[in-house]
Amino acid sequence: MMRTIKLFAAAVLVILCLAFEVAEFNIMRRRLWLEDRGLSINLGGGNCRWTSAFPLGSDAEVFGTILAGYPASGMRMTWQHAEGLTGIQVGDDFNYVPPDALQRTGIIKTQYPHLEGIWSWGDKFDQVILLVRNPRHALPSYHTLLSEIHYAADWETVAKYYRDIFKNKPTVDAWIKWRDLLFDEELLLWSKFIDYWMTGGMQYWIDLDFERNLQWPFELVKENERKQDVHCIYEMNCYPVTVLSFDRLFDPKTGPVEATKMAKALEGKKGMTVIEEEAIPCVWNKTMDQDNPLLARNDFDRIGTQDSEYVFT
Numbered sequence: 001m002m003r004t005i006k007l008f009a010a011a012v013l014v015i016l017c018l019a020f021e022v023a024e025f026n027i028m029r030r031r032l033w034l035e036d037r038g039l040s041i042n043l044g045g046g047n048c049r050w051t052s053a054f055p056l057g058s059d060a061e062v063f064g065t066i067l068a069g070y071p072a073s074g075m076r077m078t079w080q081h082a083e084g085l086t087g088i089q090v091g092d093d094f095n096y097v098p099p100d101a102l103q104r105t106g107i108i109k110t111q112y113p114h115l116e117g118i119w120s121w122g123d124k125f126d127q128v129i130l131l132v133r134n135p136r137h138a139l140p141s142y143h144t145l146l147s148e149i150h151y152a153a154d155w156e157t158v159a160k161y162y163r164d165i166f167k168n169k170p171t172v173d174a175w176i177k178w179r180d181l182l183f184d185e186e187l188l189l190w191s192k193f194i195d196y197w198m199t200g201g202m203q204y205w206i207d208l209d210f211e212r213n214l215q216w217p218f219e220l221v222k223e224n225e226r227k228q229d230v231h232c233i234y235e236m237n238c239y240p241v242t243v244l245s246f247d248r249l250f251d252p253k254t255g256p257v258e259a260t261k262m263a264k265a266l267e268g269k270k271g272m273t274v275i276e277e278e279a280i281p282c283v284w285n286k287t288m289d290q291d292n293p294l295l296a297r298n299d300f301d302r303i304g305t306q307d308s309e310y311v312f313t
Helices: 002-041 075-086 135-148 155-164 172-198 230-234 246-250 255-266 277-288
Strands: 042-044 065-069 107-110 127-132 242-245
Touching: 042 277, 065 075, 075 107, 075 246, 075 255, 075 277, 127 172, 127 255, 135 172, 242 246, 242 255, 246 255, 255 277
Parallel strands: 065 107, 065 127, 127 242
Antiparallel strands: none
16 A cells, blocks of 8 residues: 555656646747847848747737738738737737647637637637738628638638638629629628627627628627627627728838837737837838748739729729
């Protein structure tokens, strides 16, 4: 009996020692990353060196931020700017970034409550930044994305074609067919997406409408019958801490100022590192450099039809 107790105690001691060593390793890894990032990005005098971001890790203790935007509102370029400002890889609400999806903590992007998004983070995030894009560009861009995945309505089809996104633009005929069928519905969802976040999560759909797309037999909830999303009651304050305009973020005249708004919303938060303000214009220019081989493809890498050809009448 005494021998069994001693063996058990020894096993517990070994486990505690291993746990301590792992914890120490993670702390050291984090400290080295912070030191390296500070030296490698801000070179002083408004100069910088752009480097790839990497995931914080699932064990990181961090004040989490949600980047919320209607589909095709320029989110990919926006999260590229977020990564440039923080050195932290941005995650996805579907965790569909294998093989390190669950390691991407601290900042994630979502299209919730649009049907293209899900509330997957529970109560693990603390604030939201809302991204808005002019519907003149957001809706055609959303259609372009849908066309690249062959208007998929299931994960199998998405998985088959998702590697082809941000490559080609659809024909004008394809745009006209989609526009005439769904434009009014999507414009309504675009406006309600913004309204949802700006009202702190007031639902425009009934609970049975689990896709939240207002299609028959469901319809828009009357204004006096709206209620707050339970996620925004129990899990997170859904009022945005700031609102970003993608159109301003993309514009060379206003882009660095818009990026600074994002930086201000992130800096000082637990576990969050943000580049010094003097280097933000430099980081903005490096992120906008479309020849940067470290950047993922985005909306402006597509070839084909000119955006001006996607007319509305």
